[in-house]
Amino acid sequence: MRRRLTLAVVLTCTALTARAAEVQVAVAANFAGPMQKIAAAFQADTGHTAVLSSGATGKFYAQISNGAPFAVFLSADDSTPARLEQEGQAVKGSRFTYAIGKLVLWSPQAGMVDERGEVLKLGRFAHLALANPKTAPYGLAAQQTLTALKLWEPLSPKLVTGENIAQAFQFVSTGNAELGFVALSQVWQDGKISGSSWLVPPSLYEPLRQDAVLLNPGKDNAAARALLDYLKGDKAKAIIRASGYTL
Known part of the structure; x- marks a missing residue:
C-alpha cells in the first residue's frame, strides 16, 4: 500500500513537472519589485517559472520590434502595448491594465x-x-x-x-x-x-495606466497565458495594491 502511495505521489509530481513551463517577461522598471513577488507566488502556485527582465518601456518596444523573444510585456503605459497590438506584434484581445501608477x-x-x-x-x-x-x-x-x-x-x-x-x-x-x-x-x-x-497630483500628468499584453512568441506558451491570468487574480492584486498602485 505504501509503495502504491509513493508511486502515485511520484507520478503526480512528474506530471506537474512535465506541464510546468518557462515564460520570458519584459517588465517596466517601476514594477520590477512587485513583479518579483508575484513571480515567486506564481511559481509556487502553478509550477511555471517567470524569467524577468526589467528596463525602460521605450527600450523594450525597440527590442520587441527587433525580435526579442519576450512572451509577455508589462509596460509602464497603455500606449506601447496598444501600438504593438496594432502592429501585429502582440496577440489581439490580450491587453489589459494591471496597475495604475503614481x-x-x-x-x-x-x-x-x-x-x-x-x-x-x-x-x-x-x-x-x-x-x-x-x-x-x-x-x-x-x-x-x-x-x-x-x-x-x-x-x-x-x-x-x-x-x-x-x-x-x-x-x-x-x-x-x-x-x-x-x-x-x-x-x-x-x-x-x-x-x-x-x-504629485494626478491632474499634473497623464494617467499612468500600465498595460500587460501577450506577445507573439508567447501565444502558444501555456505559462505566458497562465501568468496573464494570474495577474488578474486576488494574490497578484493584493501585492500590487500593497506596492502603492491602484487598480
Whole structure:
C-alpha cells in the first residue's frame, strides 16, 4: 500500500513537472519589485517559472520590434502595448491594465521635500533626477508635471536624467541628486514613505495606466497565458495594491 502511495505521489509530481513551463517577461522598471513577488507566488502556485527582465518601456518596444523573444510585456503605459497590438506584434484581445501608477517627488533627506512641492519653485538644490521622458513613461509624467508648473525650462540645467525610473531612483538614493521624480512603488514601504516626499497630483500628468499584453512568441506558451491570468487574480492584486498602485 505504501509503495502504491509513493508511486502515485511520484507520478503526480512528474506530471506537474512535465506541464510546468518557462515564460520570458519584459517588465517596466517601476514594477520590477512587485513583479518579483508575484513571480515567486506564481511559481509556487502553478509550477511555471517567470524569467524577468526589467528596463525602460521605450527600450523594450525597440527590442520587441527587433525580435526579442519576450512572451509577455508589462509596460509602464497603455500606449506601447496598444501600438504593438496594432502592429501585429502582440496577440489581439490580450491587453489589459494591471496597475495604475503614481508619481512622487522624493528625497531620502527628511525635510528636503515639502508636502506641496514648493521646493521645486524655490530651487534650493543642485540636481533633480528623473527618468528619460523619451523612453520612460514615468519620465514623461515628470516632464509633464514640470511643464504644467512652468518649471521645465527654469530647472532644465539641474536635471539629471536616468535611462529608466530605476536609475532615476538610484541617483536620488545614492545622493547624486538631492531629490527626484520616482514611482511611488519604489519608496512605499509598509504603508509609508521614508525621507520626505510630495505625491504629485494626478491632474499634473497623464494617467499612468500600465498595460500587460501577450506577445507573439508567447501565444502558444501555456505559462505566458497562465501568468496573464494570474495577474488578474486576488494574490497578484493584493501585492500590487500593497506596492502603492491602484487598480
